[in-house]
Amino acid sequence: MSTPTYHRFETIIVGSGGAGLMAALHSSKEVGTAVVSKLYPMRSHTGAAAGGIAAALSNIEEDSWENHAYDTIKGGDFVVDQTPVEILCREAVECIYDLEHMGLPFDRTPDGRISQRRFGGHTRPVPGNPSKREPVMRSCHAADRTGHMILQTLYQQCIKQGVTFFDEYHMLDLIMVEGECRGIVAIEIATGRLHVFHAKSVLLATGGFGRMFKVSSNAFALTGDGPAIAYRHGIPVEDMEFYQFHPTGIYRLGVLLTEGCRGDGGIMFNGKGERFMETYAPNMKELASRDVCSRSIYQEVRAGRGVSGKDFVYLDIRPSTINKYKSSPIHRDGLEVDDHFIESRLSESLELSRTYLGIDPLKEPMPIQPTAHYAMGGTPTDFDTRVFRNAAGEVVPGLYAAGETACVSVHGANRLGTNSLVDLVVFGRRAGKAMAQYAKSHDFKEIPKDAAVPTKKMIEGALAKPRTEPWVRIRDELQTVMMDDCGVYRTAEGLANARQSVASLKKRYESTGIQDKGTVFNTGLLEYLELGCLIDLAAATVASAESRKESRGAHSREDFPDRDDVKHFNHTFATKDGDFDVKIDTRAVDVIYIEKDGQQVPKYPLEVRKY
Amino acid sequence: MSEELTDPTKGYLSTRILTVQLKRYDPEKDREPHWQEFKVEARPIDRVLDVLMKVKWDQDDTIGLRKSCGQGICGSDAMRINGQNNLACKMLVQNLKSDKLTVEPILGLPVIKDLIVDMKPFFDHYKSIMPFLVNTDPAPTTERLQTPAQRERFDEGTKCILCACCTTACPPFWGNREYVGPAAIVNAHRFIFDSRDQAASERLEILNDAEGVWRCRTVFNCTSACPRGIKVTQLISEVKRALITGVLDMPQEAEVLA
Numbered sequence: 080m081s082t083p084t085y086h087r088f089e090t091i092i093v094g095s096g097g098a099g100l101m102a103a104l105h106s107s108k109e110v111g112t113a114v115v116s117k118l119y120p121m122r123s124h125t126g127a128a129a130g131g132i133a134a135a136l137s138n139i140e141e142d143s144w145e146n147h148a149y150d151t152i153k154g155g156d157f158v159v160d161q162t163p164v165e166i167l168c169r170e171a172v173e174c175i176y177d178l179e180h181m182g183l184p185f186d187r188t189p190d191g192r193i194s195q196r197r198f199g200g201h202t203r204p205v206p207g208n209p210s211k212r213e214p215v216m217r218s219c220h221a222a223d224r225t226g227h228m229i230l231q232t233l234y235q236q237c238i239k240q241g242v243t244f245f246d247e248y249h250m251l252d253l254i255m256v257e258g259e260c261r262g263i264v265a266i267e268i269a270t271g272r273l274h275v276f277h278a279k280s281v282l283l284a285t286g287g288f289g290r291m292f293k294v295s296s297n298a299f300a301l302t303g304d305g306p307a308i309a310y311r312h313g314i315p316v317e318d319m320e321f322y323q324f325h326p327t328g329i330y331r332l333g334v335l336l337t338e339g340c341r342g343d344g345g346i347m348f349n350g351k352g353e354r355f356m357e358t359y360a361p362n363m364k365e366l367a368s369r370d371v372c373s374r375s376i377y378q379e380v381r382a383g384r385g386v387s388g389k390d391f392v393y394l395d396i397r398p399s400t401i402n403k404y405k406s407s408p409i410h411r412d413g414l415e416v417d418d419h420f421i422e423s424r425l426s427e428s429l430e431l432s433r434t435y436l437g438i439d440p441l442k443e444p445m446p447i448q449p450t451a452h453y454a455m456g457g458t459p460t461d462f463d464t465r466v467f468r469n470a471a472g473e474v475v476p477g478l479y480a481a482g483e484t485a486c487v488s489v490h491g492a493n494r495l496g497t498n499s500l501v502d503l504v505v506f507g508r509r510a511g512k513a514m515a516q517y518a519k520s521h522d523f524k525e526i527p528k529d530a531a532v533p534t535k536k537m538i539e540g541a542l543a544k545p546r547t548e549p550w551v552r553i554r555d556e557l558q559t560v561m562m563d564d565c566g567v568y569r570t571a572e573g574l575a576n577a578r579q580s581v582a583s584l585k586k587r588y589e590s591t592g593i594q595d596k597g598t599v600f601n602t603g604l605l606e607y608l609e610l611g612c613l614i615d616l617a618a619a620t621v622a623s624a625e626s627r628k629e630s631r632g633a634h635s636r637e638d639f640p641d642r643d644d645v646k647h648f649n650h651t652f653a654t655k656d657g658d659f660d661v662k663i664d665t666r667a668v669d670v671i672y673i674e675k676d677g678q679q680v681p682k683y684p685l686e687v688r689k690y
Numbered sequence: 691m692s693e694e695l696t697d698p699t700k701g702y703l704s705t706r707i708l709t710v711q712l713k714r715y716d717p718e719k720d721r722e723p724h725w726q727e728f729k730v731e732a733r734p735i736d737r738v739l740d741v742l743m744k745v746k747w748d749q750d751d752t753i754g755l756r757k758s759c760g761q762g763i764c765g766s767d768a769m770r771i772n773g774q775n776n777l778a779c780k781m782l783v784q785n786l787k788s789d790k791l792t793v794e795p796i797l798g799l800p801v802i803k804d805l806i807v808d809m810k811p812f813f814d815h816y817k818s819i820m821p822f823l824v825n826t827d828p829a830p831t832t833e834r835l836q837t838p839a840q841r842e843r844f845d846e847g848t849k850c851i852l853c854a855c856c857t858t859a860c861p862p863f864w865g866n867r868e869y870v871g872p873a874a875i876v877n878a879h880r881f882i883f884d885s886r887d888q889a890a891s892e893r894l895e896i897l898n899d900a901e902g903v904w905r906c907r908t909v910f911n912c913t914s915a916c917p918r919g920i921k922v923t924q925l926i927s928e929v930k931r932a933l934i935t936g937v938l939d940m941p942q943e944a945e946v947l948a
C-alpha cells in the first residue's frame with residue numbers, strides 16, 4: 080500500500096443522504112466543503128423513503144408547530160429532548176418551503192399548494208373539543224417517492240452549486256488529536272488507495288444500522304460506520320436500546336410498505352379476518368404509532384392468530400375494503416376510494432408488492448410482518464449537531480453528526496413516521512451552518528504524519544488473516560440473535576444470551592479474514608469491515624437494553640412491562656470499555672418549563688401514552 | 691378471509707439449481723474479460739441479486755458488483771441479465787425462463803472490475819443538461835404555486851433513479867459515447883416541462899447540439915430497459931417536438947392561481 084493521498088478542506092461531510100447533502104449545501108455556501116461517501120449520492124437510502132415529510136403547513140387542515148411538537152414528544156414516550164423538538168417543528172415549515180423553492184416536486188392541492196396527508200401519531204386537538212385529539216394531515220408528499228425526490232433535489236442543487244464530491248470513498252477512521260476531530264481517513268474503493276482528509280470540522284451523516292437485524296427495511300450499506308468508528312474513539316452512543324420495528328414489512332424480505340398505506344385507509348387483519356388494531360388502539364387503530372402496531376402483530380402471531388397460524392398478518396388496501404370501513408380521509412368529503420386513487424397515491428407500494436410478492440394489492444391483501452427500520456439512537460449531539468463526548472454534555476471540538484446516525488434526541492423511544500426526513504433537513508441545515516461557522520473562526524490544526532497508519536494496519540491485518548470461517552456466517556448469526564433476543568420483545572434472559580453471543584461472535588470475527596486480496600473494488604474487504612462496525616454497535620445496543628429495566632416506546636421488556644418514570648426518565652449513554660465491555664451512564668431529559676399560576680411547570684407534562 | 695389468497699411462504703419452500711454464467715474481469719489479473727460458471731441453489735422468491743450475493747458470499751468473495759437498497763430504488767445494480775438490461779434486485783428467480791442465468795456488465799461504459807463499470811461518463815452527461823431548477827425570481831415566503839395538472843406534466847421524469855439501464859441499452863450510445871443518451875434527456879424533460887422553471891430554452895439549446903437529442907433514432911430499447919417503467923422514448927419525442935415547433939406543450943395555469 081503506497082502513501083496516502085492528502086486533501087485539505089475546511090469541512091468534510093461523510094455521507095451523501097438527505098442529511099449530508101443538506102449540510103453540504105449550507106456549508107459550501109460559506110467555506111470549502113467536500114462530501115465523502117461510500118455510495119454515489121443518488122444511491123443513498125434516503126431515496127427509499129416513501130411516505131412523506133412532516134411540517135405543520137396547515138395547507139389542508141388547520142395545524143400548528145406546537146401540535147407537531149406535542150405529538151413528537153408523546154410519540155417518543157417522553158424521553159425526548161424538548162428544546163430540539165421545538166426547533167425541529169418550527170424550522171420544519173421553513174425547510175419545506177426551501178425544498179419547494181429548490182424544485183422539489185411535491186404533490187399539489189387543487190389550489191396549487193403543497194398537498195398533505197395523514198400519518199401515524201400525527202394529531203391535533205379536535206376543533207371545538209380540545210381535550211380530544213384526531214389525526215391531522217401533516218405529511219407533505221411527492222407521490223410515495225418523497226425521499227427519492229428529496230435526495231434528487233438536494234443532489235441537483237449540489238450540482239448547481241458545484242459542491243465537491245468524493246464518490247465511492249469509504250471512511251474507515253476519524254483523525255482524533257487531543258480530543259478534537261481534525262479529519263478522516265478513507266479508502267478510494269475503485270483503487271484501494273488510502274486518502275487523508277484534513278479538516279476543521281467533520282460531519283458524520285452515515286445513516287442507520289438496520290443491517291444489525293435479520294429482517295430489515297434498510298439497504299445493505301446501512302451498517303452504522305459513523306457511530307461505530309466514533310465509538311471506538313471513546314465517543315458514546317446514546318439511546319441504542321430504542322430501535323424501531325416498522326409494522327408493515329414485506330413478509331420475510333423486510334422491504335417496507337409505507338405507512339401511507341394505512342394513512343390512506345389500509346387496514347390490518349389477522350388470520351381470522353379480524354381488524355385486530357381495534358383491540359389494541361381503539362381510538363387510532365391502524366394509525367397508532369409504529370411500536371404499538373408492531374407489538375400488536377407479534378401478539379396476534381403468538382396467540383396463533385397469524386394467517387394460517389403462521390408469522391404474518393395482512394395489510395389490505397383494496398378499495399372495496401377501504402370503502403367498507405370508510406377508513407380513508409376522503410370519505411369525510413363524501414367520496415369513495417377507487418383503483419385509480421390507490422394507484423396514484425401508493426404506486427411504489429403496489430409495485431413492490433407486485434415485484435416481490437407477486438401479489439396485486441388492488442386484488443389481494445399483502446402479507447406483512449414487522450421489519451427492523453430505524454435507529455432512534457446514535458451518536459449524541461446538541462441541537463447544533465455538535466457531538467457529545469460524555470453524558471455530561473461536553474462536546475468534541477470539530478465533530479458533528481446529523482441524520483439517522485445522530486441522536487439529538489428528537490425521536491426519544493419511538494420515532495413518528497415522516498419525522499426522519501424532516502430531521503435530516505432541519506438538522507442537516509443546522510449542521511452545515513454550524514460547521515461553516517466553526518471553520519471560519521478556527522485555524523487548521525496539525526495532524527500527525529502517520530494519521531493513516533492504524534487504518535493501513537487494520538486493512539493489512541484483514542488481508543493477512545487466514546479465512547478460518549466465512550465471515551458471512553458470523554453476520555448471519557449476529558442478525559439472527561439480535562432479531563430474536565434484542566428485537567420487538569426483550570427479556571433479561573434473552574439479552575444475556577445476546578450479550579454472550581455478540582462477544583463470542585466478535586472473537587470469531589477477529590480471528591477470521593477474507594478471500595479477496597485485491598485492491599480494486601475489494602467489496603469483500605469493505606463488507607467485512609462493515610460487519611465489524613455492526614458487531615460493536617450490537618454490543619452497545621444489548622448493554623443499553625439490559626440497563627433499561629422498563630418498557631418505553633420501542634423498547635419492550637417482558638420482565639418489566641411498565642414505564643418507570645422514577646428510575647428511567649433519562650437517556651442512556653453507552654461507552655466502549657476495553658475490548659468487549661460497555662459502560663452505561665445516563666443523562667437527564669431536556670424538559671421545558673413554563674410559568675403557570677405563578678409556578679414553574681413542565682410545558683409537556685408526562686402522561687400515559689395511549690392511542 | 692374466505693377467498694383464495696396467494697401463499698407467500700411457498701416461494702421459500704422449494705429450491706432449484708441455477709447455472710450462472712458470469713463475465714469476470716479483474717484488472718489486476720486479467721488481460722481480457724472471460725466467462726466463469728457457478729452452480730447455485732436458489733429459491734423461487736430470490737432476487738437475481740440474492741443469487742449473485744450467494745455466489746459471492748459462499749463461493750467466491752472476489753466477485754465485484756454494486757448493490758445497496760435491494761428494492762429497485764437506488765439504481766446501483768444495473769447489469770445485463772440474460773442479454774437484457776435490468777436491476778439485479780428487481781428480477782426474481784421464479785420469473786426466469788430457464789435455469790440458466792447469464793450476467794455481464796452493462797455495455798458502453800468502461801469496465802472497472804467484473805460487473806462494475808465506470809459511471810463517470812454517464813453522470814457527466816447527466817450534469818451537462820442543467821439538471822436543477824432555475825428560477826431567478828425572488829422566492830415567495832411560502833411555496834410557489836403549481837396546479838396538479840402542471841405537476842403531473844413532468845411527473846414521468848421524476849421517477850428516474852439514474853441507473854443507466856436505458857443509456858447503456860441504446861445502440862447510438864454504443865456507437866458514440868459523446869451522445870448524451872436517454873437518461874440525460876429524461877432529466878432535461880423533467881425540468882423543461884416544470885412550470886416553475888425558467889431555463890427550458892437553454893436546455894433545449896444543449897439538446898439541439900450534434901451530440902444531443904437528434905442522435906436518437908427511436909429504437910425503443912431504452913423504454914423497454916427502464917426498470918422504473920418510464921416512457922423514455924415518448925419523453926424524448928416531446929423534447930424533439932418542442933425543438934421543431936418551438937412551443938412547449940404545457941397545461942395552462944388555472945384561473946385560481948393567476
Ligand SMILES: Cc1cc2nc3c(=O)[nH]c(=O)nc-3n(C[C@H](O)[C@H](O)[C@H](O)COP(=O)(O)OP(=O)(O)OC[C@H]3O[C@@H](n4cnc5c(N)ncnc54)[C@H](O)[C@@H]3O)c2cc1C
Pocket residue numbers: 093094095096097098099115116117118119120123124125126127128129130131132133225226248249250251284285286287296297298300301304305335337452453481482483484496497498499500501503
Ligand atoms: C424504506 C424506508 C422508508 C422510509 N420512509 C420514511 C418516510 O416516509 N418519512 C421519513 O421521515 N422517514 C422515512 N424513513 C427514514 C429515513 O428515510 C431515513 O432515516 C433517512 O433517509 C436517513 O438519512 P441519512 O441522510 O441519515 O442517511 P442515508 O440516506 O442512509 O445516507 C447514508 C449515507 O452515508 C454514507 N456512508 C455510510 N457509511 C459510510 C462510510 N463508512 N464512508 C462514507 N460514507 C458512508 C452512504 O454512502 C450514504 O450516502 C424511511 C426509511 C426506510 C428504510
Ligand code: SF4
Pocket residue numbers: 859860861862863871872905906907908909910911912913922923926
Ligand atoms: S429510442 Fe433513442 S435513446 Fe432510446 S434506445 Fe433508441 S435511439 Fe437510444
Ligand code: SF4
Pocket residue numbers: 849850851852853854855856857872873876915916917918919920922
Ligand atoms: S430513465 Fe429509467 S433506465 Fe434510464 S436511468 Fe432513469 S430509471 Fe434508469
Ligand code: FES
Pocket residue numbers: 757758759760761762763764765766767777778779780
Ligand atoms: S440495489 Fe438498489 S436498485 Fe438494486
